[in-house]
Amino acid sequence: MAAVDVLVIGGGPGGYTAAIRAAQRGCDVTLVEREGVGGTCLNHGCIPSKALLNASNLVTDLESASEMGIYAEPFVDVGEMVEWKDDVVDQLTGGVEKLCRANGVSVRDGTARFTSDHTVDITANDGTVEELEFEHAIVATGSRPMSVPGFSFEDESILNSRQALALEAAPRSLAVVGAGYIGMELSTVFAKLGTDVTVIEMEDDVLPGYESDLSRPVKRRAESLGVDLQFGQVAVEWSRSNDGTVDLHTEDADGNEYETAAERILVAIGREPVSDTLDIEAAGVEPTDRGFLDTDDRMRTDRDHVLAVGDVAGEPMLAHKAVAEGLVAAEVASGGDAALNSAAIPTAVFVDPEIATVGLTEAQARDADYSPVVGEFPFNASGRALTLAETDGFVRVVAGEDTGRILGAQIVGPEASELIGELGLAVETGMTPEDVAGTVHMHPTLSEGVMEACENALGQAIHTLNR
Incomplete structure (x- = not known):
């Protein structure tokens, strides 16, 4: 029977990140993926949806550009748009496969099922079966779309x-x-x-x-x-x-x-975890009623040598959360010591305008017995937002009056998913509104809204009325 130090089941963002990091730390790693490295995110979710969102945004941007003196009637070939989207996906997934192999990860196509607490059967896509022994396993099998009774996805309608x-x-x-x-x-x-x-x-x-x-x-x-x-x-x-x-x-x-x-x-x-393909009970791990695998902050399940990351490990189902969990799991499985700070995991919705959040809302801060101080800056007061003709929304920062630290932030508006990174860093490192407000931000940029919101929380805003 073949044996490895670390077995990773699932090749999405959490899985391939864990596999690469464990290999970098000197482990013999096998990654099993049945539908292509990259998982739902790269192949069927985050990347293709954002590609089509960006392409469709160009259509409406051109249609509404008349206020800038630009007149255009775009012609859209959806078939060619999808081909472009597929090219983006292929480039990314191909790059991930190369990174796995370059770091010494053995990639297997197939489905893994636990047969004991330290063994799995891997059924290859051609039907052949191989038994593999592992010291640590990292489960990263992701999630799938939930269905409504009577609405079968096998029907083309x-x-x-x-x-x-x-x-x-x-x-x-x-x-x-x-x-x-x-x-x-x-x-x-x-x-x-x-x-x-x-x-x-x-x-x-x-x-x-x-x-x-x-x-x-x-x-x-x-x-x-x-x-x-x-x-x-x-x-x-x-x-x-x-x-x-x-x-x-x-x-x-x-x-x-x-x-x-x-x-x-x-x-x-919504989406539901994929854990029913694993026979994970054979490893001594019991999924929840909803199919999730409970973990601690080191991504360990009830069996310390079996870890879980990504969607299968619970809400929120976010690719960047999976990556962070994958790094922690790889460190733990390779003998290191790491833990996840879930308070600083941002969320984003790539709608129009975008929404992004991190940490606590004002209501959540109050429920947690903080004395929240809130600062806001509207994008209709931003010079950069005006030049982009995207003025809907605002930046909001929530700080603790008693602690002085930034506890959370909420943004709706242009590039919210990019802007939230600075405030995620603030929550992660315990920064104060003074820290952010005292950092010189480039002008004219949308990021000035983050600085202005922090100044507003301090009662020192220049370009909006203080609360």
Whole structure:
């Protein structure tokens, strides 16, 4: 029987990062991946969706450029756009494979199942089976789209996010079930490509879980693109129409029934962990009722030599969280000492405008017995935002009056996903608003909004009224 120091199951961001780092630390590492290194993020999620978001943004940017004296009527070939997106994906996944091999990681195509607490069977894609012994295992099997009973993804009329990103033509009309980050990102893409989009959401707003003043500009922008938002409804069933379209049947809490006609239905109600393929109970690890693998801050499960990272290790399901967890797991599995500070993990929604957050909100800080001090800076007061013609939103910083430290931040507006990095560093290192405000920021830039928000928290803002 072959044996390795570290076995990594799953080649997404958490898995390949863990494999490379463990190999860098001198371990003999085998990485098992059944669908291609890069996982959902590189192949079917983060990268392809952001590529299409950027491309569709160019369409609306050109259409709205008349206020700058620029007039254009863009022609969109969605098939060529998808080919470009696929080229981006291929370049990244090919690069990751080369990095794995260059660092000495043995990459196997196949599916791994535990047979004991230190062995797995690896079934290759050609059907052959190999038994492998390991000292430490890192499970990074990720997640998959959740389905609605009666809405099978095997029917061409019903799409999950992966299938939607592979379409070679934009549908004339699309009904989207779910107004979370996946539903709103893809609704934005297709609306900008000319699709008539209707979104069905059981809650009473888009992006449930985010503060209303963060989601409000996103809702307003979606409506301006023609997206029809229907709240307080759940998908019940669907049927085919004689004209080749489908009818989505929904229902509200009072039992009232509704019907939405569309060419396709996109189910975007969330994702669930992939742990049912592992037979992980054979290793002495019991998944939760939802299929997650509980871990400590060193990414260890109930069995210290079996670690888990990424989506399968629990919320939030974010690629950068998986990477951070993968680095910690690799250090631990290779005999080092590392732990994850989950308080400084940022989140982002790549809608229009973008939303990004890190740390605590004002309400969360108060619930945690801090005395929060809040500073804000609106983008309509930013010179750079004005020159970009993107003035919706704001930067908000939450600090503790008693501790002086920055506890969290929320941003909605242009490049929010980039701007949150500075405030994530502030939370991670315990910086104060004075630290950030006292750092000279380049002018004119969007990052000045971060500085101004910190100055506002101190009551010293120059370019906005102090709170």
